[in-house]
Amino acid sequence: MAEPLGTSNEISGAVRNAVQAASVHGDAYVGGVHHHHAPEVRWPCRVGVVPLGADRFQERDLSAPLADAIGAGSTAVLAGMGGAGKTQLVAEFARLMWDTGQVDLLVWITAAAQEAIVSSYATAAVKIGQSAGERDDQEASDRFLEWLAATDRRWLIVLDDVQKPSDLRGLWPPRQLTGRVVVTTRRRDAALTRRGHLIEVGTFTAVEATAYLRTKLADSSASADGAAELAAELGYLPVALAQAAAYLTDRKLTCAAYLQRFVDQRRRLHEVVPEPESLPDDHRATLAATWSLSMELADQLAPAGLALPVLELAAVLDPNGIPDAVLTAPAVLEHLATRLGAAEPVEAEDVREALHGLNRLSLVIVDSDDPHRSVRIHELVQRSTRDRLGDEQLAIVAHAAADALMSAWPQIERDTEYGQVLRTNTDTLHRRTRLWHPVLSRAGNSRGAAGRVTEAAEYFTALRSHAMQRLGPDHPDTLAIRHNLACWHGESGDTAGAVGELEDLLTDRSRVLGVGHIDTLYTRHELARFREAVGDVAKAVAEYEQLLAESTERLGQEHIDTLTTRHNLAYLKGSTEEGGAAIVDIEGLLADECRSLGSDHFNTLSTRRTLANQLGKVGDVMDAIAKLEELLVDQFRVLGPYHPRTLMTRNDVAYWRGKSGDAAGAVAEFQELYADESSVLGPSHPDVLITRHNLAYWRGRVGDAKGAVAELQDVLSDQSRVLSPDHPSILSTRHSLAHWRGEAGDAAGAVDGFATLLADRLRVLGSEHPDTRRTRDDLARWQGDAGDVNESGK
Template sequence: MHGTVVQAGHVEEIHASQVYLPPHPPADQWPRRVGVVPLLADCFQDRAALRRLDRAVPGGEAAPTTWVVVGMGGVGKTQLAASFAERLWDDGAVDLLLWVTAGSRDSVIAGYASAAAEVVGSTHDDPERDADRLLAWLATTGRTWLVVLDDLANPADLRGLWPPSRPGGRVVVTTRRRDASLSRRDRVLVEVEVFTPAEAESYFADKLAGHDRLAEGAAELAEDLGRLPIALAQAAAYLVNRGLTARQYRHRFAARGRTLAQVLPDADELPDDHRTTVAVTWALSVESLNRSHGPHLAAPLLELAAVLDANGAPVRIFTSHAVSTWLADGPGLPPDFDDILDALHLLQRFSLASVQPDEPNRAVEVHALVQRATREGTPEARMRQVARTAADALLEIWPETERASDFIAAVRSNVVALNAVAGDHLWGHEAHQVLFRAGTSLGEAGMSAEAAAHFGSVAATAHRLLGEDHPDTLTALAHLGNLRGVAGDPGAAVDRLSALLAVRTRVLGADHQDTLSTRNDLAYWLAELHRYEEAIGEWERLVLDQLRVLGPDHPITLTTRGRLAKARTRVGAHAEAVAELEQVLADRVRVSGPDHPDTLMTRNSLAASVAEAGDPAAATRQLEALLVDHIRVMGEDHPNTLAIRNNAAYWLGVAGDPAGAAARLEQVVADKARIWGRNHPRTFYSRNNLAEWTGRAGDPAGAVAQLERLIEDQLGVLAPGHPYALKTRRLLAEWRSRTARR
């Protein structure tokens, strides 16, 4: 019998024929130790789980006497058990301390037989009989004892071998397994997690004492390593041996092309009696899973989870049609929902994943280092399949109409994670569409900076893999141009889109849909710069081209007609604008239905045109009705919901209720600040309106104070010529003047 056991960096090679038997002490010599308790790691940290064990003092017949210490590989379960055992020994609380490495049933029996030889005089002629004699002694002796069964590989190995539950005895079992058979009312389950931020900081401070320069960036490094104790210990050894600061080590750790093996100590550098590296720790868990269950759905699901967000992935990814088809073995039926859930829970039983059914949007979590080790152990061709399957699944579960929700946020974060670790696999002759869907979603959620970063990455990859004139490269550049405007610089948007229009006309042709879309976007940002005549002229020409190329019912044609009508209100053509928007709304309802987001926002545009045509009270009523429908369809925190609330409040003030407008706008500003921050352009827009209606409601000094703070906040965020910044300065001058006249 033999086997390799790795637990929190402590490795034992177990050979039943090679158990070391020290000379027997005299029969009356107590206390006694049998087995080797691992040395405590340098800079060992006192942790909450250890305090739970320290409080575990049996208090009578009914008190639990067995503690099962559970956690993933490398969190320090063995170290906690060793610390507990040594404290009891030093306090004189046990007469017998027995430490057994529980990597197999044979190793447990061998450990028991060795102890039996010490306490009951066994001869080792029959190890199983000797083990039974030890268990009988434990059940009847008046002496106190502690049995530690370290790194239990398979709960079934302890059938008939669990030490008895009695007041004078204590049992600690450490294991990565989470099987139901480990839980009983007379056992206490002790979960061991990774270090807390404070524990990680304390560990690095202690470990790098005397190397103060190297500690620069240690807190960030701990987060990169997921605060896993074994990883922190090995990283500390690596940087000390090479004279690297923690910040320099982070660059190496994150560098593409470097494997875990290249950023961890060599075998002869491992600290604290570690005999293998972080990556091997989980490889053994996977091997154990495969040994006990053979080829199984769990292994490919772990590969899939390894390219998703370490903070959690929606369970719907794993149960999607895309994933079940990929998991199908040959011509047989693909696994069903229950098969996949069972496989995910199997990963949890082996502490390779955490499955939380009550958190469906973040249901499946895999530690970042387990993810990395899994990816590095997956062949390149296989990794491409995994990455594309993940992308297909994410696109499949993305709802056609997005509500502001935790689910959408989780889906987006998983695309970002997938792109970060396996992005090149999402490209062939073109980009996988999930990349564009994620970026568009970020923008629509008001996260313009994040969207710009995402599309910047997509554009750079498209340029590198597909070329500067490929349609996907140009699409990413179009998004980036529009996002410059959304972020507060419409002038830059005009410049970028003008340059892109020339390229798209050359590469795709004047009548290509992408070229027409670029003209539409360019006209929009011209209007945002108050260059209305230029915008109207471009939209008038564009509508004729779109009617010819796309037809009257195409969504892009309808968008252009709506934008043209809105621009007409800016030059005083109110009746014409209202009539055209009413027709666009009727066409939207007919083509897309009353609840389509474009239909809803056409109602918003129509209400604004009605107000500007001289009936703000009717506009307010329209917007309040629209708000009910928009919340029902898109959610309370959707950017357009907040825009409608802003508009309804504004026109309420124009209709004669300035105090009501100010009260409503105060809440809109609070909600926008909660979602995007006080210094986001969307928040600036409503802060301008709030200041204006604060003054009109009779508090000009309050308006001045708000506008002065707003100008300070806008510095460094908005370009000086941005319309919002210009409006703030105009309003400030107006309300200062009114205050001075009082």
């Protein structure tokens, strides 16, 4: 091989090895091999390109923990969903370390594939003089890792966006006191997260997100008005905020105007973010494409092909928490098997495995310790997933989710928190897909059953409008919604309005469905119940008796609707002068229900409560207490300790305890009940307010009349905020307040209270209702005590 001009490396004689003491300038040839001269290393040294800082970089609560975790000799793994800002956080840290002279070597590697990692290590080896470039990349990479383990130079290696844990097999930088390693990834695999300090990178906080938008838009013509609302709608996701800011700046929109476009469900996600060529801050993908690769990788994990269909179901439910029971319901398993065209059935464990795969790719968060909210997902991941579906496919997914919610809904809602989670998931499903399904009515009735009667009425009012537009006035579903609406209007206090609505509905159901249809009979049943509530007791009794005869003939003596009618008729008779006869009827009903429905059926338990209270009404107070305490044992077992009916029975026990002469015992039990109800139902729940009313009454009975007045005034104020003015609970509280005003020495105040209450009860209940008569009697008594003899004698 000819030597280049100017090269002279001649040795004569038999020489095994030769060492040249002086410097060698230029290339050297030894044994016929051409050795390149290693370039001179200049420290500090940087390899790779650190991403440019984001325009208006937003400091985060994570910045300080990140700096603490990436100390000398440590490894930190930043894991989080795509778009959470992991790269920008680390880039800011890396620039700080470089600019302040805290590292001699900074290596930034875009680690999307193993080949990229090996190639970057090889480049680093050359740059620091550990390879002359003639070796292959793998050998140079090995030399670089060896150097990292032995050097006393300070170094920082950043492995950005690791896609697969296996890509780092044999390529992890060594643990070294002078070194630091930072990994960013969407993965949560143990093979990555156990390598060092795990830092979960989520979204901005609300304050950070709003501050970012305001700062970003400060120098543009776009207005930051509505920044907080827009940030919330975008889920505080950094990549979404950056692209939204670029979009509205380019189009000179306000945050409020952009928000209107963004929430328009007719628009796809790619329509409300910048085009790929207009992305800010060197973003690699539009918001719509941010999670595509993660979805594809998740779908490749075992069980293959299942992750995406499961993600589609999660995309139509509540992002803040989806129960495991919903995503593993039989309806979901059947849907998934059909979706995959699988010969074998899909099992619940297959779904859980798919969810864990999605969790590993940071597309969802799985919390196995919280069965009510076991899966959480960002709203923008949901929207991106829904955008991949056509209208027909979205409707199929929505129906499967609705069927799953329906099957996961317990017949008896023992757990109030679980009921709220199911209602929220149903609301989200309806809002995202406009699906029509029986689960919508289930969600409304669940609200009422939980004591949120005003909310239930408002819910069915909105649902009726939707049904009228979508189905028409005579559709059976529209009629069913009208029925529920009327009943919850009545439960919220508008009993007269409920009677009017049910009368109109009865006419329409008789015309559309027929007089003998079970839904028509049910409307008659509820109409009779609310007739009694407005004081038309005789008409209500007559309606129940006729309805019982027809129900027995059409449905049979042991049909649940027939038994329910018998219960209500006996209860109604018990509230009149037929108390003894009512007990006989209730005892007979209870025996039939135990035989037909079972002793643990909800209706059977309800009848036992009715029987116990009726015994108390006819004077057998101790037997009433004993039966209620026995009932409580079974309600704790069947319904749970915090079910509304269980709490009602505790209320009954405390009430009859007071009636037995133990007023102090009643106060103690009502205090315990109030504490439990408040923590479970909330302080404004109607049942909690009733308990406060009863507690105040019995405090008065133990001698604190003035304290009772003060507490009842507070109760009445709180009831007025959540109930209608004519609600029975408000009228009852007003009655007690007038009574204790008199007992506290304010006879004139008692007269005024009873006089206005009498006028309202005459209007709402009529002159013959027992509550109206009691009010009239109490008014006469206090008029006499106040010296108004003429009025008291009327």
